Amino acid sequence: MVAAIALAVAAGCAGRTSSLVLASLAGYLILIHTLVLAAGLLGHLTTLGLVILLAPVVIVALGLARRPGGGASDEGQAPGLIGWLGSLVAIGALAIWAWPHLWRATRLWVWDDYTYHMVYPALWLRDHAIATPVPAQSFTMQAWYPLSASVVAAWFMAPLAGGRGETLAWVTLTGVLYAGLAAAAAAVLLARAGCRAGVWVVPALLLATSPRIAIMASSFSDADLAVAATLAGALAFAVTPQDDAGPRLSADAGYAGLLSGLALGIKVSAAPLALVVLGLVAWRGRAVQRACSGVLTVAAACMFTAGYWYLRNLLATGNPLYPAAFLGRPGTTFPETTLREYAHVYGLRRTLADALMVYADWPRSHAALAVVGLLGLAIWLLARRCSATRSQRQLGAATLVSSALILLLLPLAPYSAGNAMTFRSGFVHWDSMRYVALVPILGWTALGFLVDRLLPRSAILPGERGMTPAWRWLTRSGRWSTPYCRALALLVIALGGGAFVATHHAAKATATAQAIAHDPLFGATTTALDRLPPGTRVAIFGDQWIYPAFGDHGQLRPLRLDADGRLATTSIGNAMEPGDLTVDASAFRANLAAAGIGAVVIVHLPHPGRSPAWPAQDAALRTFPDAHLLHRDFAAAVWRLGP
Structure with a gap:
């Protein structure tokens, strides 16, 4: 300022x-x-x-x-x-x-x-760079x-690259x-x-x-x-x-x-x-x-x-x-x-x-x-x-x-x-x-x-x-209306605001973290994702609510897959989600393994004019012997893959 x-x-x-x-x-x-x-x-x-x-x-x-x-x-x-x-x-x-x-x-x-809106700043800050999105990051x-x-x-x-509450506080x-x-x-x-x-x-x-x-x-x-x-x-x-x-x-x-x-x-x-x-x-x-x-x-x-x-x-x-x-x-x-x-x-x-x-x-x-x-x-x-x-x-x-x-x-x-x-x-x-x-x-x-x-x-x-x-x-x-006096007064106000931010940061960061965790729509899903091991690759099918898949400290790696679980290699076009599954469950699981996916999130938010049926990938996940359900509610499910 x-x-x-x-x-x-x-x-x-x-x-x-x-x-x-x-x-x-x-x-x-x-x-x-x-x-x-x-x-x-x-x-x-x-x-x-x-x-x-x-x-x-x-x-x-x-x-x-x-x-x-x-x-x-x-x-x-x-x-x-x-x-x-x-x-x-x-x-x-x-x-x-x-x-x-x-x-x-x-x-x-x-x-x-x-x-x-939140996805790409999280990606930029994680990678310390702003670049043309590659297919696997064009969700x-x-x-x-x-x-x-x-x-x-x-x-x-x-400047506040800590937990999610700290990063988003201001x-x-x-x-x-x-x-x-x-x-x-x-x-x-x-x-x-x-x-x-x-x-x-x-x-x-x-x-x-x-x-x-x-x-x-x-x-x-x-x-x-x-x-x-x-x-x-x-x-x-x-x-x-x-x-x-x-x-x-x-x-x-x-x-x-x-x-x-x-x-x-x-x-x-x-x-x-x-x-x-x-x-x-x-x-x-x-x-x-x-x-x-x-x-x-x-x-x-x-x-x-x-x-x-x-x-x-x-x-x-x-x-x-x-x-x-x-x-x-x-x-x-x-x-x-x-x-x-x-x-x-x-x-x-x-x-x-x-x-x-x-x-x-x-x-x-x-x-x-x-x-x-x-x-x-x-x-x-x-x-x-x-x-x-x-x-x-x-x-x-x-x-x-x-x-x-x-x-x-x-x-x-x-x-x-x-x-x-x-x-x-x-x-x-x-x-x-x-x-x-x-x-x-x-x-x-x-x-x-x-x-x-x-x-x-x-x-x-x-x-x-x-x-x-x-x-x-x-x-x-x-005497009080010169350009320098006005500028000085505005600077004092700005510095006062900065002092308020510094003194109130801890309380606001804590309140922000709690508000996200207790959000009635997506808080439980976010908390389940935060418990995944650092470095876990996360795939999202259905509504692309990507931001929570970065984890509380940016420790997770969300990736865009196609509908059948393969790592995306082509442009997203005008799509808003991967689409319907076209292969059987075993092929789907093999594709997820090849992409190194350790967790899958299925999101189906309530919205006027849409079918109540969840994405077909959810039914396929139920058949995997190594798929462990970490959380399910009316809007989302979190699965961990592996032993």
């Missing part, structure tokens, strides 16, 4: 608090992603490897901070008493929201976490997804990081549109009180919240501030491009929004040369943070978007997952009703306020089309165009209706609203803009009458 704050000061982002916080959080996110990815690609993904890469970055950043890029104000007007109170309320709400992530145990409960097609969110999560795991900080980034982005968007300080309390309160935001922040990598937050940050940097100096455009374009690239490094669906960011930077440039320079900066920065995943896929498969089909290249079209297909099967009226029930559940009151904000902003811009400032028009473009693009493309997006099993069951998956998470965040920001425009100035910015001399001295004096 020291380097991120120093770079924010050097980039001229310390003129006001909101821009400093946004640049520091964005810089921290970009730095840890870059460091983990670089260390992994170099084959030194260890604590020492990360420290060696980090040290020169800190030295250079501190050197650059000695020559700050200026302190131009881009945060709107001075706060006043009510503005200060509004900011304090917003900070308090966000702190209360963040407290469970800091204090309570890390819990694992999201399907995607077990199948791939599902998601092995070929861009995994930047998992790279960020690995940062919080790498992964919850990713949710806090992304929520803070989203709130800071809303504050900067409002500031650059000329809003009065303190009005950012509107989007901050709505974000902090949305149960869906809390759920999104509770998964391992928080991928969907990460996409929304990084794109919101990119849009904020792309909007013109009140004092748009040339050097500031270069810095803002760099941050906007790096954040857009991070979003693309998490999900390819961020591409249309990255183009919106590119367009805003070009619009901001005015002169052709300046616009071209900004666009090139965004494009280069975007390629820097996102490029590895797509280049990896291109070199390995010939398709940068693999496992998705692209321009005739091999891949899947994700059948029975889109709202368009859902409408074709179940009718348009039912699709609209089902989708609205799910996609408006932020809850519905929060969704309604987001809609009011977006529609109100559109009406205000039409009414003030001649008098609106350039920054206000760009705020409208950032929020309205981005929201419209997301909603218009949604029916074509894979998994917008859920997975194939929920599709066949006739309902839209309850968690699908996460794909449009940026829309409510932008809607709440637009609502804050409307509040600022519609309320009289005195409601937010009173005069000095009624203020005590001490308050006037604190708020008007410049």
Whole structure:
């Protein structure tokens, strides 16, 4: 965080608090992603490897901070008493929201976490390297997804390479990081549109009180919240501030491009929004040369943070978007997952009703306020089309165009209706609203803009009458508002957070280990796997809940087999599991022996639209004389092979 704050000061982002916080959080996110990815690609993904890469970055950043890029104000007007109170309320709400992530145990409960979000960081940290997945480690097609969110999560795991509880204890900080980034982005968007300080309390309160935001922040990598937050940050940097100096455009374009690239490094669906960011930077440039320079900066920065995943896929498969089909290249079209297909099967009226029930559940009151904000902003811009400032028009473009693009493309997006099993069951998956998470965040920001425009100035910015001399001295004096003082205050807060992590680590690690072991769905299965001897090769048939098969200390070796028990040698394609057994039990056992498998896990989780029959490999295992059942429940069975 020291380097991120120093770079924010050097980039001229310390003129006001909101821009400093946004640049520091964005810089921290970009730095840890870059460091983990670089260390992994170099084959030194260890604590020492990360420290060696980090040290020169800190030295250079501190050197650059000695020559700050200026302190131009881009945060709107001075706060006043009510503005200060509004900011304090917003900070308090966000702190209360963040407290469970800091204090309570890390819990694992999201399907995607077990199948791939957590799997590849565990593999990278075990092997100390990030590399193209080999067939035996490509457990599902998601092995070929861009995994930047998992790279960020690995940062919080790498220094704590002990037991599972220790390693996962502080992964919850990713949710806090992304929520803070989203709130800071809303504050900067409002500031650059000329809003009065303190009005950012509107989007901050709505974000902090949305149960869906809390759920999104509770998964391992928080991928969907990460996409929304990084794109919101990119849009904020792309909007013109009140004092748009040339050097500031270069810095803002760099941050906007790096954040857009991070979003693309998490999900390819961020591409249309990255183009919106590119367009805003070009619009901001005015002169052709300046616009071209900004666009090139965004494009280069975007390629820097996102490029590895797509280049990896291109070199390995010939398709940068693999496992998705692209321009005739091999891949899947994700059948029975889109709202368009859902409408074709179940009718348009039912699709609209089902989708609205799910996609408006932020809850519905929060969704309604987001809609009011977006529609109100559109009406205000039409009414003030001649008098609106350039920054206000760009705020409208950032929020309205981005929201419209997301909603218009949604029916074509894979998994917008859920997975194939929920599709066949006739309902839209309850968690699908996460794909449009940026829309409510932008809607709440637009609502804050409307509040600022519609309320009289005195409601937010009173005069000095009624203020005590001490308050006037604190708020008007410049001694506490220099870029260095703001940066120092932010650094003290970050160091305080670090001290809390250090003192609370043992308790949180213990609570995390206990929470995983006592999880009602998979805790007993995880415990049974932890008892296996170190070095045991583990095969999983059925649902690919791979992460527990690494063992408590990473001592086990999960491997992908084909349906008949042979070590996988071909690409996973679009498969989500090995498939049905096609050989007899004796041949199956011989194949397992040849692959050196010492334990087999059969997973058949309850899910709407699926057969109650377990994978055929389970019945075959029952016939093996040397197969010993270690655990069985309603969702999984663990077998040990051998004497």
